[in-house]
Amino acid sequence: xxxxxxxxxxxxxxxxxxxxxxxxxxxxxxxxxxxxxxxxxxxxxxxxxxxxxxxxxxxxxxxxxxxxxxxxxxxxxxxxxxxxxxxxxxxxxxxxxxxxxxxxxxxxxxxxxxxxxxxxxxxxxxxxxxxxxxxxxxxxxxxxxxxxxxxxxxxxxxxxxxxxxxxxxxxxxxxxxxxxxxxxxxxxxxxxxxxxxxxxxxxxxxxxxxxxxxxxxxxxxxxxxxxxxxxxxxxxxxxxxxxxxxxxxxxxxxxxxxxxxxxxxxxxxxxxxxxxxxxxxxxxxxxxxxxxxxxxxxxxxxxxxxxxxxxxxxxxxxxxxxxxxxxxxxxxxxxxxxxxxxxxxxxxxxxxxxxxxxxxxxxxxx
Amino acid sequence: xxxxxxxxxxxxxxxxxxxxxxxxxxxxxxxxxxxxxxxxxxxxxxxxxxxxxxxxxxxxxxxxxxxxxxxxxxxxxxxxxxxxxxxxxxxxxxxxxxxxxxxxxxxxxxxxxxxxxxxxxxxxxxxxxxxxxxxxxxxxxxxxxxxxxxxxxxxxxxxxxxxxxxxxxxxxxxxxxxxxxxxxxxxxxxxxxxxxxxxxxxxxxxxxxxxxxxxxxxxxxxxxxxxxxxxxxxxxxxxxxxxxxxxxxxxxxxxxxxxxxxxxxxxxxxxxxxxxxxxxxxx
Numbered sequence: 001x002x003x004x005x006x007x008x009x010x011x012x013x014x015x016x017x018x019x020x021x022x023x024x025x026x027x028x029x030x031x032x033x034x035x036x037x038x039x040x041x042x043x044x045x046x047x048x049x050x051x052x053x054x055x056x057x058x059x060x061x062x063x064x065x066x067x068x069x070x071x072x073x074x075x076x077x078x079x080x081x082x083x084x085x086x087x088x089x090x091x092x093x094x095x096x097x098x099x100x101x102x103x104x105x106x107x108x109x110x111x112x113x114x115x116x117x118x119x120x121x122x123x124x125x126x127x128x129x130x131x132x133x134x135x136x137x138x139x140x141x142x143x144x145x146x147x148x149x150x151x152x153x154x155x156x157x158x159x160x161x162x163x164x165x166x167x168x169x170x171x172x173x174x175x176x177x178x179x180x181x182x183x184x185x186x187x188x189x190x191x192x193x194x195x196x197x198x199x200x201x202x203x204x205x206x207x208x209x210x211x212x213x214x215x216x217x218x219x220x221x222x223x224x225x226x227x228x229x230x231x232x233x234x235x236x237x238x239x240x241x242x243x244x245x246x247x248x249x250x251x252x253x254x255x256x257x258x259x260x261x262x263x264x265x266x267x268x269x270x271x272x273x274x275x276x277x278x279x280x281x282x283x284x285x286x287x288x289x290x291x292x293x294x295x296x297x298x299x300x301x302x303x304x305x306x307x308x309x310x311x312x313x314x315x316x317x318x319x320x321x322x323x324x325x326x327x328x329x330x331x332x333x334x335x336x337x338x339x340x341x342x343x344x345x346x347x348x349x350x351x352x353x354x355x356x357x358x359x360x361x362x363x364x365x366x
Numbered sequence: 367x368x369x370x371x372x373x374x375x376x377x378x379x380x381x382x383x384x385x386x387x388x389x390x391x392x393x394x395x396x397x398x399x400x401x402x403x404x405x406x407x408x409x410x411x412x413x414x415x416x417x418x419x420x421x422x423x424x425x426x427x428x429x430x431x432x433x434x435x436x437x438x439x440x441x442x443x444x445x446x447x448x449x450x451x452x453x454x455x456x457x458x459x460x461x462x463x464x465x466x467x468x469x470x471x472x473x474x475x476x477x478x479x480x481x482x483x484x485x486x487x488x489x490x491x492x493x494x495x496x497x498x499x500x501x502x503x504x505x506x507x508x509x510x511x512x513x514x515x516x517x518x519x520x521x522x523x524x525x526x527x528x529x530x531x532x533x534x535x536x537x538x539x540x541x542x543x544x545x546x547x548x549x550x551x552x553x554x555x556x557x558x559x560x561x562x563x564x565x566x567x568x569x570x571x572x573x574x575x576x577x578x579x580x581x582x583x584x585x586x587x588x589x590x591x592x593x594x595x596x597x598x599x600x601x602x603x604x605x606x607x608x609x610x611x612x613x614x615x616x617x618x619x620x621x622x623x624x625x626x627x628x629x630x631x632x633x634x635x636x637x638x639x640x641x642x643x644x645x646x647x648x649x
Binding site: 055056057076077078079080081082083084086088090091092093094103104107108151152155 | 547550551553554558565570
């Protein structure tokens with residue numbers, strides 16, 4: 001077994017097409033040793049295909065996969081030494097928990113006392129020490145998930161691949177497992193690639209996130225930057241639920257940009273991105289960065305009169321939908337501790353220039 | 367009573383239960399008592415109680431040989447259909463070919479032909495002056511004709527062919543229910559293709575292997591038409607023996623005893639396989 005191939009994962013120009021559909025369309029990615037990277041994107045964006053190519057379950061049309069410097073692109077699945085956790089867990093139904101975890105070790109000719117010690121250590125790590133004799137069908141979803149995790153990690157793979165492992169769990173258990181997964185990954189220091197369509201999972205777990213759309217990487221950056229400085233309108237729209245407005249550039253200085261929205265409102269953004277006069281842009285406004293106040297604050301760059309259309313309380317925060325005079329509706333999220341407004345209240349909608357995200361429009365500029 | 371029927375679900379089973387009681391248990395209830403009655407030549411079933419038919423069956427070497435031959439035939443036909451059927455079923459369950467449904471129909475097709483017609487087909491092939499022997503001697507591979515009929519070989523070939531579709535159909539559905547990602551998990555964990563097959567695919571197809579084997583075994587030991595045609599008047603198995611007792615010799619008590627023995631064997635095999643299946647944790 002190639003125990004040496006651990007650590008850094010590198011994808012070079014990876015491609016896979018099904019007929020005329022480009023599932024993965026030239027992906028370059030470098031995951032550092034011990035790093036936790038998420039592949040985030042909607043279904044059909046190619047994230048699972050990338051994962052299965054790395055595992056060796058799908059053969060790429062072209063491109064290279066390097067693990068710890070070794071080219072494993074054409075290496076047989078069972079010689080790659082990677083761990084994979086499936087969305088459906090894929091436990092062996094005819095084997096008990098102990099044998100499920102021992103499976104990979106037995107294939108590596110680990111036997112006797114050593115086998116027992118290693119399996120029990122990993123069952124302990126996922127808090128299933130006393131469940132070794134049970135069968136998968138006798139376990140809850142969360143327990144099955146933990147068996148799958150122990151089974152994938154017990155062989156000390158150079159790389160751990162997770163294919164939406166939390167999506168079959170209910171909400172409460174998912175939060176719990178999310179923390180446990182992160183703890184385990186940090187404890188073992190295994191390089192991890194995590195596929196998900198859930199942006200919240202990606203944001204909490206990852207060191208870096210690769211946002212994918214239509215088989216390409218749109219942005220590969222830290223969670224903070226993917227969220228705060230999205231590089232494309234797609235990323236901005238997929239991570240978080242921002243208000244996206246179309247606007248035209250009306251002027252700019254060294255560090256700020258002036259725009260007019262399609263609804264006729266003027267907006268100032270603090271950005272060093274360069275756009276030509278009259279260029280069409282997309283403005284992303286995060287609901288939690290917007291503020292509502294009863295009277296205008298002269299310190300804030302952008303302020304528009306609005307009326308409350310709808311209000312919904314959700315525990316920690318209150319969601320408002322407000323109508324701007326032009327008819328545009330904007331979503332605002334305010335901490336529950338702030339003042340409560342009623343439907344029909346006339347207010348000022350404010351946002352600081354630093355919080356206005358300006359992105360090139362998807363449509364070609366005229 | 368009505369509430370018990372509702373709650374236990376037996377109410378839903380009742381139509382099929384009635385049918386089973388009428389068509390299966392009632393003849394048995396008739397058969398068993400008759401098998402303990404003496405046979406009076408010329409009159410048929412006599413008065414009184416006797417175990418002579420059973421004693422005779424288990425002490426007469428002629429009967430024991432036929433009994434042993436029947437069980438052996440069942441075991442070998444089951445093994446043959448399993449060996450030939452598993453690769454075929456595996457292919458049918460896994461192929462992505464657009465011909466798949468046609469191939470499945472091809473497997474089932476023999477079932478659509480009349481049993482007698484199929485058996486006569488085999489006679490045309492296996493007879494002393496049949497297609498196989500004529501071809502082989504024309505090519506010069508054999509001197510005289512091979513004896514392919516009226517013996518074990520003939521029955522084996524004919525019965526394996528006839529029961530193969532049952533085995534394949536049961537295996538296909540068992541293999542299809544295996545979650546592919548479980549096999550992929552084995553591969554990723556370091557199992558080669560053959561290890562994956564032996565440690566995962568094969569154990570997970572045990573329910574299909576068991577049900578297919580039971581079905582083929584029971585059908586083989588009770589098959590009548592094929593053994594009668596391919597075995598001829600002298601080469602007998604249990605079913606042809608029973609048929610002869612009832613229809614030619616009119617010895618109903620002895621025929622009943624033999625039928626009871628065959629039924630007990632079949633039920634015992636089914637019960638044992640059920641326990642075996644549970645032991646091996648087949649879901």
